[in-house]
Amino acid sequence: MGYYDSHQPSRQKEKGSSKKVGISSFVGAILGALIVVFSVPVLANNGLLPYNVAPKGEDAMEAMVGEETETVPELQSVDVSISSEVIDAVDKVNDAVVGVVNVQQSSGHNFWERSGEGTGSGVIYKKEEDRAFIVTNQHVINNAQEIDVTLSDGSRIPAELVGEDVLTDLAVLEVEGDKIDTVAEFGSSDTLRAGEPAIAIGNPLSFEGSVTLGIISAIERSVPVDLSGNGQPDWNAEVLQTDAAINPGNSGGALLNLQGQVIGINSMKIAQQAVEGIGFAIPSAIAMPTIEDLEEHGEVRRPQMGVMIRSLQEIPSFHWRDTLGLPEDVSGGVYVEGAEPDSPAANAGLQEGDVIVALDDTEMKDAHDLRKFLYTEKSIGDSMEVTYYRNGERQTADLTLEQQIF
Numbered sequence: 001m002g003y004y005d006s007h008q009p010s011r012q013k014e015k016g017s018s019k020k021v022g023i024s025s026f027v028g029a030i031l032g033a034l035i036v037v038f039s040v041p042v043l044a045n046n047g048l049l050p051y052n053v054a055p056k057g058e059d060a061m062e063a064m065v066g067e068e069t070e071t072v073p074e075l076q077s078v079d080v081s082i083s084s085e086v087i088d089a090v091d092k093v094n095d096a097v098v099g100v101v102n103v104q105q106s107s108g109h110n111f112w113e114r115s116g117e118g119t120g121s122g123v124i125y126k127k128e129e130d131r132a133f134i135v136t137n138q139h140v141i142n143n144a145q146e147i148d149v150t151l152s153d154g155s156r157i158p159a160e161l162v163g164e165d166v167l168t169d170l171a172v173l174e175v176e177g178d179k180i181d182t183v184a185e186f187g188s189s190d191t192l193r194a195g196e197p198a199i200a201i202g203n204p205l206s207f208e209g210s211v212t213l214g215i216i217s218a219i220e221r222s223v224p225v226d227l228s229g230n231g232q233p234d235w236n237a238e239v240l241q242t243d244a245a246i247n248p249g250n251s252g253g254a255l256l257n258l259q260g261q262v263i264g265i266n267s268m269k270i271a272q273q274a275v276e277g278i279g280f281a282i283p284s285a286i287a288m289p290t291i292e293d294l295e296e297h298g299e300v301r302r303p304q305m306g307v308m309i310r311s312l313q314e315i316p317s318f319h320w321r322d323t324l325g326l327p328e329d330v331s332g333g334v335y336v337e338g339a340e341p342d343s344p345a346a347n348a349g350l351q352e353g354d355v356i357v358a359l360d361d362t363e364m365k366d367a368h369d370l371r372k373f374l375y376t377e378k379s380i381g382d383s384m385e386v387t388y389y390r391n392g393e394r395q396t397a398d399l400t401l402e403q404q405i406f
Contacts, residue, residue: 187261202253306343325392
């Protein structure tokens with residue numbers, strides 16, 4: 001009991017002292033605030049503060065920049081003309097791309113009694129006096145009893161078949177030209193590079209004038225084609241590969257560059273469920289000479305060696321040395337799968353297993369090189385020296401080219 005009673009007087013003393021300290025602090029805070037309020041205007045007027053003090057009601061922006069303020073410029077609307085290279089290219093060619101109708105006539109006498117119609121596309125490439133000429137795919141007009149052309153304005157006119165070529169899958173049609181004003185310009189496919197933009201125009205599923213955009217996926221693709229229907233490839237089509245959408249009805253339409261020039265004639269696509277974006281077009285470098293021959297002769301007259309070939313790159317590399325006996329310095333060539341009886345190649349002694357590496361001292365790296373050399377550098381009746389390897393031995397043979405019959 002004594003312990004607690006002895007501290008009571010001292011606690012009351014401390015409590016009284018605390019009250020005095022609190023009052024002093026409160027009075028000091030009020031005096032400090034009054035000093036600040038009255039001293040700030042004086043300091044501001046004398047420029048002793050690092051900032052400006054804005055009087056009540058004055059715009060904050062004016063206070064920050066002083067009495068001389070800059071006027072914010074008035075916003076103005078701008079008219080923008082939207083255009084693109086793709087739109088310009090399409091506008092240039094669109095009216096020159098037409099529909100091609102393969103009419104299968106039945107034995108009936110009524111106009112609606114027909115066994116069916118196949119549709120594709122075509123490109124108007126020339127107008128001469130009162131006639132116009134159209135290129136399309138051979139498979140579009142194959143076995144047609146009548147051929148109609150649908151123009152961009154929806155009118156439908158009859159067409160005549162000038163000529164067709166099954167190897168390049170091209171055909172030329174002729175129509176009256178009084179309703180035709182636009183003719184497509186052809187460009188060079190030889191200068192194309194993978195990755196360049198490509199525009200496909202055609203009539204897929206009868207949707208006239210459809211445009212799709214993609215790129216050139218690859219150049220100089222060699223695609224095996226079965227022409228006889230026996231399940232075996234009879235020919236390797238030299239085509240451009242593109243991922244621009246090509247669907248049924250696009251066949252025979254135009255593949256364009258950004259200048260609006262036709263660089264290919266859309267021909268086919270790989271139609272498998274697991275495959276997307278692989279379409280093919282006949283390069284203009286192949287199409288133009290074919291078109292000229294079809295106009296002049298109704299067919300393509302080509303020189304031939306009479307050999308069945310494939311590129312050496314299609315054969316596994318270990319066969320190059322172990323089976324064919326090719327030396328190490330051979331990096332390309334054309335493998336001979338066989339020679340037609342009594343053909344120029346057979347008469348010159350070429351046979352299965354030979355690897356052609358040069359024609360007239362021009363190096364042949366693949367089958368594309370061989371065909372291109374024959375069709376652009378040689379004519380029917382020309383003589384030619386063939387350099388080839390047989391069982392590792394380099395040999396030469398002379399032959400005379402004949403007209404190709406297919």
